[in-house]
Amino acid sequence: MSRAEALIERLFAAEVAFLHALARSAALTDAEALHDLRLSLRHLRGLLWPLREDAALADLDRAALALLRQTSALRDTQVLSTELSRLGLHAEAGARQAWVEEGCQALPASAVVHDLLRAFDGAPPALRQAVRAGRLKGLKGRLRRHLRRQWRSLCPLPIASPEEQHVTRLRVKRLRYLQASYPRLMPMAEPLKALLQGLQSALGDAHDLDFWCRQVAGDPALRPALAGWREAKAQAVARARILGGQLEQQLGSSAGRVTPARVPALRRVDAGDQAR
Secondary structure (H helix, E strand, O other), X not given: OOHHHHHHHXXXXXXXXXXXXXXXXXXXXXXXXXXXXXXXXXXHHHHHHHHXXXXXXXXXXXXXHHHHHHHHHHHHHHHHHHXXXXXXXXXXXXXXXHHHHHHHHHHHXXXXXXXXXXXXXXXXXXXXXXXXXXOOOOHHHHHHHHHHHHHHHHOOOOOOOHHHHHHHHHHHXXXXXXXXXXXXXXXXXXXXXXXXXXXXXXXXXXXXXXXXXXXXXHOHHHHHHHHHHHHHHHXXXXXXXXXXXXXXXXXXXXXXXXXXXXXXXXXXXXXXXXOO
């Protein structure tokens, strides 16, 4: 199988995964459907990262990002609803869950989903043309150079504020999904994979807890949970700091150098990537 056909096969698989999660989300079949939909989009963007010099493939990436941004509030609210149910605040949880379900049911008819499906249709011929034109040559080198820049952005770990924590979490996510998309070009040791996954989890907890704390101002019924959420957030950030120190130690970058050659990369996170 040629490189183009292999990549097209993976694009088709990504589309199938997305459509399956979309159908589950709209039908409200299970609580993980929305999460899986967003996960499918992140894996798609990891696959597309080195292909976006082509306009049609860049359109697919932008459409995936647009849907991630549109569903960010849905996912944040869904997670909060689960937490409120756990705390016994069932009325508050139910109102939020109803809003999430309404939003999920509306997704298939939304303009952003239609844009994404159109972009999926245009991707295979664009990818074949990109390969014929030689635009995928030097892929390994580009990924490795990008990798080194991104490791430097994580050492020392920038998590002084909620905004930095959010951007760093997105960088770690991009790093993991890009490496999963191109494991042969960007091999990574299993301990390092586990460390990044733990760091993403800690920063994700901090993100959720920060969001929950900010909701208290608009809903006094949540105030009894505030102290516990603040304490849990501090613990999550402390855990992220510990993992960040371990990451820096593994990378051997205490002197400002990034030594591992066989690890993946991700591009700089900009304002357009501020999606959960």
